[in-house]
Each structure stands twice: as C-alpha cells, then as structure tokens.
C-alpha cells in the first residue's frame with residue numbers, strides 16, 4: 438500500500454457513510470444482515486432504496502448471517518455492485534476466514550463489484566490465522582476499499598481518528614484503475630479539511646511502542662470482559678456467539694423471545710441494558726448484543742445480576 442492510498446479521516450463511521458457518494462445512484466447494494474446500521478442508512482438517505490417493510494428496505498440485497506452459516510454470508514445470488522463486509526463483525530462478533538474473504542474478492546473481481554471492508558475491530562483478532570485486513574487476500578487491491586479506526590483499538594471514539602484505504606489499482610465496472618482513488622481524493626478535499634493536528638499527534642502517540650503496549654493491554658482487557666460475559670451466559674444455558682476475537686457477545690434470546698421482549702426482560706429483571714439484534718436488520722431478530730466495552734466491576738455486576746435474576 439502506498440501512503441497516497443491511505444486517507445486519514447475523522448471516523449470510520451463518516452467514511453463508511455460517505456463512500457457510497459462517489460458511486461453511481463443505480464448501483465445495487467449488498468449488505469450483511471445483521472449489520473452496523475450506517476451501511477444501510479447511508480444508502481437509504483442517498484435514495485438508493487425503496488421503502489422499508491418486514492424484510493428490510495426494497496432494492497437492497499440482504500445477505501443473511503445466521504447460526505447455520507456461522508454468521509458469514511453466502512455470495513450474493515445475483516449481480517451486485519457494492520458490498521459491505523464488516524469483520525470482526527458488529528454486531529455478531531464473527532470474524533471472516535481467509536477462505537471466506539477470498540470467495541467475496543473473487544466474486545467482486547469477476548463481477549466488477551466493489552467491497553467496502555470495515556475492519557474497525559481488527560485489533561481484537563487474537564487468532565493468528567484470521568485476516569486483519571482484506572489486503573491479505575490476493576486480488577483485493579483491485580476490488581476493495583478498507584476502513585479502519587483508532588476508536589476501538591485506542592479508545593478514540595470521542596477523539597475521532599480513522600483511515601480509509603482506496604488502492605489506485607481499484608477498478609470499478611465502467612472506469613479505469615485510479616479513477617475511484619481520484620474521485621475519493623476529490624470528494625475528501627472538497628467536503629473535508631482533515632483530522633485535526635492535535636488528534637493526529639494523539640494517533641502517533643498511540644502508535645508508539647509505549648502506546649501500542651497500552652492499547653494492546655486495553656484490547657486484552659475488553660476481551661477478558663467478553664469472556665466473563667460469555668461464561669456467565671453459558672452457565673445459564675444461553676447460546677452465545679462472538680467474544681473471542683471481538684468485543685461483542687451475540688446471544689440467542691432464550692425461549693424464542695423477540696429481541697425487544699428480551700430487552701424488556703433483561704432490563705426489568707436484571708437492570709442490564711443491551712442492544713436488540715433486530716435493530717441491526719431483519720436477520721438479527723431473536724438475537725441480542727452485549728458489549729464488552731465497560732469497567733470490570735460493572736461487567737461483573739451485570740453478569741452476577743443476570744445469573745441471579747434472569748427468569749428462564
């Protein structure tokens with residue numbers, strides 16, 4: 438990757454919302470279901486979809502991530518132009534293997550589709566066999582744009598610092614290599630004046646040897662929180678996913694409750710708040726996300742409360 442292919446920004450959220458803006462209005466968009474809501478909502482706001490129904494927005498291609506497929510989707514069953522993939526995944530905590538990413542890279546190169554790869558949680562990958570970047574996959578530089586962030590790695594959520602990689606080799610269906618890179622350069626230079634110097638100095642400190650030791654320890658701390666949550670829920674017989682290489686635990690609601698009914702139950706009986714899976718897309722119904730981003734005493738208190746008071 439050449440430094441000119443890396444665009445420093447104020448957030449993976451803004452970049453993943455804005456990136457669709459340099460693509461044609463009639464692009465067909467595929468999203469993992471469930472997904473971080475920005476991917477869907479930015480395309481809705483830009484007018485690429487119809488109305489929302491039970492099955493989601495008209496015109497979007499939903500790629501279900503289920504227990505059966507290990508929360509990584511099958512390839513789209515038709516030609517799509519833009520594909521959003523998030524790994525480690527928010528909300529499911531699933532991490533794509535090299536083989537799984539390779540199948541999407543091959544699909545994208547064959548169909549001249551572009552993959553938007555959100556690796557904001559890459560620092561949470563502890564298994565060395567799992568890819569932290571899509572550019573570990575051969576051919577990805579021709580079809581993939583990657584977003585990453587200091588938010589999760591270094592606790593910069595309120596500070597705001599991130600980066601997006603748009604390779605010059607990236608080729609879209611009706612243009613030459615280099616065109617997408619030039620368009621994103623133009624878009625950012627026109628609409629955005631860059632991340633502040635103060636914040637970038639903080640980013641450099643986070644990347645120093647000492648900074649890396651501290652952020653590695655912080656990531657390990659949150660992974661331990663996830664382990665505590667997973668262990669507590671499993672001791673009650675609740676089926677959980679995620680956690681090992683991600684800061685989210687994705688649980689199957691006990692007794693077939695809807696995501697929102699479980700939200701009410703958890704709040705009412707245990708005084709614990711989490712996120713209903715259905716908020717992330719139709720396939721999230723019947724699931725629930727718990728976050729490991731918290732102080733240890735709060736996590737322990739929440740897990741004890743669930744173990745003592747949840748009526749299942």
Ligand SMILES: Cc1ncc(COP(=O)(O)O)c(C=O)c1O
Pocket residue numbers: 447448449450451473523527555557585586587588593594598599
């Ligand atoms: C998948 C994913 N991408 C990006 C972000 C936001 O990153 P940033 O703080 O850099 O905008 C989040 C935060 O929740 C996220 O879950």
